[in-house]
Amino acid sequence: MEGEDNIQMREEVWYTALRKHMVDGQIAARGISDPAVLDAMRRLPRHLFVPENLRDDAYADCPLPIGYGATISQPYIVGMMTTLIEPKPGDRVLEVGAGSGYQAAILALIGCRVTTVERIPELADLAQRNLKRAGVEGITIITGDGTALPKSEGPFDAIITTAAAPDVPSSLTALLADGGRMALPVGDIDLQVLTCIHKTGDKLTISHHGAVRFVPLIGAEGWSQL
Ligand code: SAM
Numbered sequence: 001m002e003g004e005d006n007i008q009m010r011e012e013v014w015y016t017a018l019r020k021h022m023v024d025g026q027i028a029a030r031g032i033s034d035p036a037v038l039d040a041m042r043r044l045p046r047h048l049f050v051p052e053n054l055r056d057d058a059y060a061d062c063p064l065p066i067g068y069g070a071t072i073s074q075p076y077i078v079g080m081m082t083t084l085i086e087p088k089p090g091d092r093v094l095e096v097g098a099g100s101g102y103q104a105a106i107l108a109l110i111g112c113r114v115t116t117v118e119r120i121p122e123l124a125d126l127a128q129r130n131l132k133r134a135g136v137e138g139i140t141i142i143t144g145d146g147t148a149l150p151k152s153e154g155p156f157d158a159i160i161t162t163a164a165a166p167d168v169p170s171s172l173t174a175l176l177a178d179g180g181r182m183a184l185p186v187g188d189i190d191l192q193v194l195t196c197i198h199k200t201g202d203k204l205t206i207s208h209h210g211a212v213r214f215v216p217l218i219g220a221e222g223w224s225q226l
Pocket of ligand 1: 070071072073096097098099100101102103104117118119123145146147162163214215216217218219220222
């Protein structure tokens with residue numbers, strides 16, 4: 001009978017191959033070229049961030065449910081949003097919407113100092129467990145509304161909001177450092193535009209990066225509880 005170690009080794013080889021296929025075929029092939037982003041996505045075991053019964057789909061070109069109405073985003077969207085905030089080692093990065101912890105882990109692998117906020121306590125716990133299992137350390141997880149953080153939590157070099165906002169939350173632009181970048185979906189509850197903001201002094205420069213569909217941001221500067 002095949003030993004446990006052997007099975008684990010074969011699984012690792014299999015998932016590593018799937019990850020390479022995901023990055024080559026879904027991320028790099030669609031124009032994402034930041035080597036740090038590609039490297040982090042090649043290294044991080046995404047299958048450890050999805051429910052066990054969905055592990056075989058972990059590297060598919062789509063979002064997956066993680067419970068409580070939330071999803072782990074499509075790999076390409078993770079690559080795109082990560083690229084938009086131009087993360088560099090040592091950057092202080094805030095994520096609103098920890099979900100599975102996958103996006104936060106990608107940023108941590110790039111070398112960022114990550115704080116992630118999740119409004120649903122069970123998902124904050126899930127993110128914590130997933131990060132531990134994947135061996136990713138040093139991420140601060142806050143349970144609460146990411147649009148109601150005190151200014152003393154900032155400033156952040158970059159902010160990524162992985163839930164759909166009706167407008168750009170002023171509480172988040174206030175937390176952005178001079179020279180900071182923010183990426184978030186902004187629009188209706190059903191369809192949004194991936195929006196990127198660069199802050200220079202008091203000036204915000206906004207660019208748009210295509211249509212996306214995220215679960216709603218719920219909170220002080222989001223939607224009301226649905
Ligand atoms: N980034 C996550 C990942 O890598 O798995 C996916 C996040 S999921 C698309 C969006 C998450 O945002 C959900 O877990 C939801 O509970 C959370 N959320 C919604 N509104 C929030 C708020 N105001 N503050 C913090 N988290 C919020």
